[in-house]
Amino acid sequence: MNKEKYEVVKEYVISNQQKFYRLAFSYVKNEDAALDVVQNSICKLLESYEEIRNLKYLSTYFYRIIVNESLGFIRKNSKEIVCGDENIPEEVYTRDYRFEGDDGLLKALDTLADEVRTVIILRFYNELSLREIAKITDTNLSTVKSRLYTGLKRLKQALQEVDYE
Incomplete structure (x- = not known):
């Protein structure tokens, strides 16, 4: 395990978590689902971070994971996701990630x-x-x-x- 690379990845995830959540939420339109997408994306990143050759591409690499996870979630759960905001709790719109x-x-x-x-x-x-x-x-x-x-x-x-x- 490359400790230095791991620390860079960890700091990147911690400092940008709101951005990641907003991106996932923009796809799945559900607070819990967006949290799941981000969590799964972080797990995938931590499983594969050593494959990243150049850390300046870390954001590109991780955004791709989040987008793919979000789209995969939508495909798997398309019958459960309702477009529109009638099933989204009002508190989701009042937080700072709206x-x-x-x-x-x-x-x-x-x-x-x-x-x-x-x-x-x-x-x-x-x-x-x-x-x-x-x-x-x-x-x-x-x-x-x-x-x-x-x-x-x-x-x-x-x-x-x-x-x-």
Whole structure:
């Protein structure tokens, strides 16, 4: 076990846990499920951290684990997950990990395809560069750009259709 690498990984996880939770929650829309996704992701990271050759790519590596865990959770539990906020406790929205923005935006995000939603969330909610997103999603940079602009266009259309009375 590489003690020095382990300490870097441990410190990274501890100092960024709110970001990881927000990312998982943006997918699974359930407090307990998001905690499970983050916990499983951390376990996977700790099982495989020695495989990371360069620690400057630690965040890219771990974001990929979280995104994959979140999507895997959704696939496994798709019959139990209800889109919309009727089954989400109100306290989830009042904590500091709540996404800022109106409910129309959050509902519009749910209508996007997984790969498009991933790019939007990583870019605007986690403030990652397009190159980082390309590495996390293991896709070409031009594909990430295309997904970003497609997603923004669809979000704009969806938000124009929302009735703000």
